[in-house]
Amino acid sequence: MTAPILEGRELRVSYGGQPTLDIPQVEVREGEVLAVIGPNGAGKSTLLRVLGLLEAPAAGTVYYRGQPVLPSGREGLAIRRRFASVFQEPLLCDATVRANAGLGLWLRGTPAAEAAGGVQAWLERLGIAHLGDRQARTLSGGEAQRTSLARAFAVRPEVLLLDEPFSALDPPTRAELLTLLQALLRDEGCTTLFVTHDREEALRLGDRIAVVAEGGVAQIGPPGEVFGRPASAAVARFVGVETILPGRVLTDRDGLLTVQVEGAEIQAVGSLAVGTEVLACLRPEDLTLKRPWGENHKDSARNHLMGLVADVIPLGAQVRVELDCGVRLISLVTKQSAEEMEVRPGAVMGVTFKATAVHLIPR
Amino acid sequence: MGLIWQGLIEAVRLLLSGDPGVLAITWLSIKISGIATALSLVLGIPAGMALALTRFPGRGFLVAVVNTGMGLPPVVVGLFVSIFLWRSGPFGIWELLYTPIAIVIAQFVIAAPIVTGLTIAAMQQLNPRLRLQFIALGASRWQMLLLLMREARLPLLAAVMAGFGGVISEVGASMMVGGNLLGHTRVLTTATVLETGKGNFEVAIALSVILLALTFSVNYLLTWIQQRGRAS
Numbered sequence: 001m002t003a004p005i006l007e008g009r010e011l012r013v014s015y016g017g018q019p020t021l022d023i024p025q026v027e028v029r030e031g032e033v034l035a036v037i038g039p040n041g042a043g044k045s046t047l048l049r050v051l052g053l054l055e056a057p058a059a060g061t062v063y064y065r066g067q068p069v070l071p072s073g074r075e076g077l078a079i080r081r082r083f084a085s086v087f088q089e090p091l092l093c094d095a096t097v098r099a100n101a102g103l104g105l106w107l108r109g110t111p112a113a114e115a116a117g118g119v120q121a122w123l124e125r126l127g128i129a130h131l132g133d134r135q136a137r138t139l140s141g142g143e144a145q146r147t148s149l150a151r152a153f154a155v156r157p158e159v160l161l162l163d164e165p166f167s168a169l170d171p172p173t174r175a176e177l178l179t180l181l182q183a184l185l186r187d188e189g190c191t192t193l194f195v196t197h198d199r200e201e202a203l204r205l206g207d208r209i210a211v212v213a214e215g216g217v218a219q220i221g222p223p224g225e226v227f228g229r230p231a232s233a234a235v236a237r238f239v240g241v242e243t244i245l246p247g248r249v250l251t252d253r254d255g256l257l258t259v260q261v262e263g264a265e266i267q268a269v270g271s272l273a274v275g276t277e278v279l280a281c282l283r284p285e286d287l288t289l290k291r292p293w294g295e296n297h298k299d300s301a302r303n304h305l306m307g308l309v310a311d312v313i314p315l316g317a318q319v320r321v322e323l324d325c326g327v328r329l330i331s332l333v334t335k336q337s338a339e340e341m342e343v344r345p346g347a348v349m350g351v352t353f354k355a356t357a358v359h360l361i362p363r
Numbered sequence: 364m365g366l367i368w369q370g371l372i373e374a375v376r377l378l379l380s381g382d383p384g385v386l387a388i389t390w391l392s393i394k395i396s397g398i399a400t401a402l403s404l405v406l407g408i409p410a411g412m413a414l415a416l417t418r419f420p421g422r423g424f425l426v427a428v429v430n431t432g433m434g435l436p437p438v439v440v441g442l443f444v445s446i447f448l449w450r451s452g453p454f455g456i457w458e459l460l461y462t463p464i465a466i467v468i469a470q471f472v473i474a475a476p477i478v479t480g481l482t483i484a485a486m487q488q489l490n491p492r493l494r495l496q497f498i499a500l501g502a503s504r505w506q507m508l509l510l511l512m513r514e515a516r517l518p519l520l521a522a523v524m525a526g527f528g529g530v531i532s533e534v535g536a537s538m539m540v541g542g543n544l545l546g547h548t549r550v551l552t553t554a555t556v557l558e559t560g561k562g563n564f565e566v567a568i569a570l571s572v573i574l575l576a577l578t579f580s581v582n583y584l585l586t587w588i589q590q591r592g593r594a595s
Contacts, residue, residue, distance in 0.1 A: 054499050085496070087495075104500045104501055107501045107503075155501065161499065
């Protein structure tokens with residue numbers, strides 16, 4: 001197997017005596033988009049800066065194609081020039097859009113005539129060719145970030161480092177740019193380290209997802225694995241699991257486990273020994289609300305519980321319903337079905353979920 | 364009022380007739396203050412950038428020293444430069460006192476803290492993340508510094524203007540270290556003082572009009588450069 005394009009081993013970073021990052025091993029593979037997600041302050045951006053040779057770790061080594069490299073010195077600069085970065089703030093120079101987009105090429109000593117063609121092509125691909133002669137300070141947030149992306153792509157980087165590039169944008173602009181970036185990454189196939197705190201962005205762009213929490217990589221793997229089978233309660237919470245119930249495996253019938261959680265027994269699929277202490281994780285979209293005495297009571301779901309609606313929070317097209325069934329369960333239903341079923345605080349509701357929807361994390 | 368009026372008429376006459384004495388004094392003033400400002404930029408801009416962009420023990424103290432230096436009274440500078448250049452002083456052997464070089468030295472001491480202090484301010488008003496962005500785009504250390512200077516070019520030009528304005532208009536230090544020797548170290552300000560003392564108000568007014576016009580032209584030029592491209 002070829003060496004990963006970037007690898008960090010035994011990385012440690014601390015600020016003001018506080019350990020910020022402690023990662024035994026992490027790698028970015030050639031051609032992949034590695035999405036790094038995690039809560040604010042978890043160390044995602046620090047990881048990006050260390051792997052991108054923008055900051056020296058207190059301890060540990062960064063390898064570029066198997067060779068150890070330092071951020072400082074000629075070698076560090078030469079390798080850094082194979083990378084390009086886009087940060088949350090566009091951070092443009094006080095110059096025209098065209099001059100900004102060509103800055104990376106200028107720093108690399110690309111002859112002006114050669115650079116001009118490339119810059120123009122990227123301005124066009126990012127939909128800002130008509131703004132080429134505008135002063136960067138007159139741009140809107142979205143236009144500025146497009147310029148920043150053009151500036152990064154124009155150097156044809158081997159590794160693209162994106163640090164929350166869309167966090168400061170309004171939702172429509174963000175959606176537009178996300179779609180554009182997805183297409184560009186697909187066409188260019190450049191290796192990308194994409195830091196975001198947004199799960200949806202990570203799911204859309206990431207070939208692999210790394211969840212960074214409290215300075216460490218809590219889990220890394222394909223999106224399906226990280227989102228479907230979170231390795232810890234912290235990861236589960238971050239990837240959108242809203243119900244996490246402590247419990248114990250009571251019985252095992254050919255892989256169909258009965259788990260005792262506080263106030264209820266639920267069935268789950270897994271291969272854990274009887275008596276194992278577990279955390280049972282449920283994604284809100286996997287819970288189906290039913291009228292308690294409804295007609296279509298029969299379905300394939302193994303788990304049927306009843307409870308009182310504790311809270312109803314409208315989220316646009318969907319409604320988040322908190323149910324008290326002896327255990328607290330969170331469910332997402334469409335606004336329409338919530339209205340049809342007359343879901344409101346104090347109402348009695350049934351809830352069903354499949355045994356396969358329950359993900360068990362051994363404690 | 365008659366005095367002022369007469370003075371203005373005489374001033375215009377002196378200016379229009381291209382009086383060689385006045386021209387020589389003007390040219391010497393420009394040369395001395397220009398060289399002193401240029402030297403203060405050579406020291407002040409790198410020093411200001413270093414103080415603004417790095418962290419080291421004693422940095423705060425140095426910044427306070429620079430800020431104090433920005434308000435240094437020219438007579439105090441004149442006094443100390445005189446002592447240093449005095450025949451029996453540490454640099455007396457070079458016999459620089461009462462030469463244009465002595466005035467350049469004194470004016471450099473006045474302008475350097477102004478340029479340094481304003482450079483610190485110019486650098487600190489830039490977004491601190493710009494440095495990381497430039498490095499991340501593949502800038503070497505020198506390229507990064509160059510780009511930061513380019514980003515701060517407007518306030519840096521203000522530093523140039525303040526430095527030049529400070530020295531072209533000071534009189535105390537030039538008088539003390541230059542001696543106001545005709546054709547040798549007499550500059551616009553010292554000449555104005557002398558002519559006023561002699562009661563030659565029309566000449567004094569002419570000299571001050573030239574001084575004002577000179578400062579205005581230099582500042583107008585720099586402002587024009589500064590504001591170019593700001594219009595859009």
